[in-house]
Amino acid sequence: MGAPWSIPFEFPLFQWLSHQLANFTGLNLSSSGRLVSVLFGAGCFWPASRLMRRAGLGGTSIVVMILLYCTSSIYLYWNRAFLMESTALFFTLVSLDCYGQIRLEPTPGTLKLSLRSSGLALTLAIALVVKATTALPALALMGVDWIWQTHQTAKRHRPLQRQLFVASALAVAFALLYSWTHHADALKQLKPIGAQLTSSALKAWNFGQPSQRLQAELWDGVVLQRMLFPIAALPITGVVAAGVWISKPPSRTFLLGSLALAFAPLLLFTNLHIAHTYYQASNQIFLLMVVAGAAGLLLDQPQRQPWTQGLVLASLTIIIIANLHHFAREDWPRSQRFSSDKLAIGQLIDKNTPTNSAILVIGDDWSSAFAYHSQRRAFTQPNWPVLGRSAADVLRDPQTALDGSPLGAVVSKQPIDTTQLPPACQPRQQRKIKRWHVVICDATD
Structure with missing residues (x-):
């Protein structure tokens, strides 16, 4: 978005880890970032399994959860992308696990409480600053449960030590999120464009309009087409309903809480989930945990009937097939063709322009793809006046946008009139790659 170049949103832990791994191993940045994403994605098995065991769900439920996760089209596609989604989800799950340990410990001592509360504060804070939209629903659920637990403890005239430790942990995590957001907004306000992208300025975009929560683009476009899939919607609903019906505390509490974490983000950050297909990576795992937990309970019933077991296994088979079919038909072909033109243009710019130059992109709606693939700073003019x-x-x-950096290249969806180029860009090379027009400037180091 031009100079000054720092307009931060999320705390760049994922980016830092990707950079350090690339430096340490010699991998290129794309491979490093994808590997970090895959590792955190696989790491989600550990806290998810612990949460399910603590809720009284057995090995069957955990095996089903892993099977559903490994065949989920959302995670097959987005866990291998250069995104911080799996990092934020991992720390969110670990924070929920820390909360569960504190909540269910019969008589924790002060030392054990302080250590576990510190772990809760640390992991939840990391999750919040890495991707607030992923962790905020979990923080809200913990807060609601804390209020209920505090009410019950006070009602029974029991010590509130546990509640005070938990409250301190949640408050510290939220304070760190607030501090980071305040710092990021201050950096954004150094430039007029950045001032339009502060948390308050983007509030309407992030949360969406109230009417969107009732519209088909959410319930059909997101829930049915991306999360459930039409053919699997009925089996998922049937398995979940039957599993919740036969469940007992704490399994029922876990299933209902996970169901809330699967759908609350859609109602909280509605527009973001409608606009971005990768946002469901933050909450789909909770739906899978509900399905797996319910299926495990049904399969492990002491007096289960063969026909019940057959229906559950058939439902799981349909769910897996639906996910793999969607991945094979939609996601895998997209991963092979997506942005191939931008990759080729980025490589062209990287090869033919000085490393200290910047590029001007017109008509890509503030996408970072050209900047990333070319490894150049960029100003991307969207399809509307800025x-x-x-x-x-x-x-x-x-x-005014590049702040003194030499102009190395211009990329535009529309043909570029070279007579309108600034004197600093004398065309050295012109190319048309698919729908994009590219001018390489005669810039020097």
Whole structure:
């Protein structure tokens, strides 16, 4: 988004780990980032399994959860992407596990309480600052449960030591999120464009309109088409309903809590879930845990009937087939063709422009793809005027956006009139790659 170049949103833990792994192993940054994402994605098995065991669910439920997770089209696709989603989800699950340990410990001592509360504060804070939209629903659920537990403890005239430790942990995590958001907003406000992207400025975009929560684009477009799939919706509903019906505390509490974490993000950050297909990576695992937990309870019933077991196994088979079919038909082909033009253009720019140069991109709606693939700083002019400046205005005078960095290349969806280019960009090479027009400037180090 131009100079000054730092307009942060999430705390860059995932990015830092990817960078360090690339430096340590010699991997290129794409491979390093994907590997970090895959490792955190696989790491989610550990806290998810612990949560399920603590809720009284057996090995059958855990095996089913792992099977559903490994065949989920969402995780097959997005866990291998260069995204922080799996990192935030891992720490969110670990924080829930820490909370569960504190909540269910019969008589924890002060030392054990302080250590576990510190673990809760640390992991929840990391999850919140890495991706607030992933961890906030979990924080809200813990807060609601803490209120209920505190009420019950006070009602029975028992010591509130446990509740005070938990409250301190949740407060510390939220305070760190608030501090990071305040710091990030302060950096954004150093530039007029950044000032339009603060947390308060994006509130309407993030949460969406109230009417969206009742519209088909959420319940059909997101829930049915991305999370359940039409053919698997009925089996999922049947398994979950039957499993919850026969469950007993604490299994029922776990199933209902996980169900809340599967759907609450959709109602909280509605527009984000509608606009971005990767956002469901933050909550789909909770739906899978509910299905797996319910299926395990049904399969492990002492007086289970063969026909019941057959129905559950058939339902699970349909769910797995639906996910693999969607991945094979939609996600895998997309992973092979997506942004191949942007990758080729990025490599062209990287090879033919100085490393200290910046690029100007017109018409890509603030995507970071060209900047990433070319390894160059960039200003990306979207398809609408920014601060009263049109694409033509920016093209004539890019330096206000580039702040002194030499202009290395111009990329545009529309043909580029070289006579309108600034004097700093004397065309050395012109290419058309699929729908994009590219001019390589005669810039020097």
